[in-house]
Amino acid sequence: MPSFDVVSKIDLAELDNAVNQTKKELSTRYDFQGVNADIIVAPDNTSVTVKANSEDKVQAAKEVLLVKLAKRGISLRVLEFGDIEKTGLANVKQPIKLQQGIPVEKSKELIKVLKDSKIKVQASIQADQLRVTGKNRDDLQAAMALFRKEQDRLSLDMQFTNFRD
Numbered sequence: 001m002p003s004f005d006v007v008s009k010i011d012l013a014e015l016d017n018a019v020n021q022t023k024k025e026l027s028t029r030y031d032f033q034g035v036n037a038d039i040i041v042a043p044d045n046t047s048v049t050v051k052a053n054s055e056d057k058v059q060a061a062k063e064v065l066l067v068k069l070a071k072r073g074i075s076l077r078v079l080e081f082g083d084i085e086k087t088g089l090a091n092v093k094q095p096i097k098l099q100q101g102i103p104v105e106k107s108k109e110l111i112k113v114l115k116d117s118k119i120k121v122q123a124s125i126q127a128d129q130l131r132v133t134g135k136n137r138d139d140l141q142a143a144m145a146l147f148r149k150e151q152d153r154l155s156l157d158m159q160f161t162n163f164r165d
Contacts, residue, residue, distance in 0.1 A: 002165050
């Protein structure tokens, strides 16, 4: 039976490259001279923290990071911005959570969208991904098109993998 998986994954090598490019640009920019700005990726790759000595510098560093991520092909839908927090010594930081996998609530919404569309496919939640099966390839391709259309509304980055005929 034909099937495909819907996943939401970040290419960690591209994330690392974007962070390194951002650090390099911040170290050479004139408006960041003497500013202790830094971007730190958590060891488990679940979040990125932008640090600087003022909220304006955190915003500017975050914008540079977003540009680098977009150029590297990482969707900005996987980012969940936290509040800007004060740290010691008059510094501020902003955590940015990275979404890996599809949360169960979003998977249930995707299944509901599929059922409402009357496309003859079945979907099942498997850990942090969604498997969609159907009788023919055309139905699966229609489901993919439907998911792409709903991607912005659900603020979810999706890739389609493991397509089997």
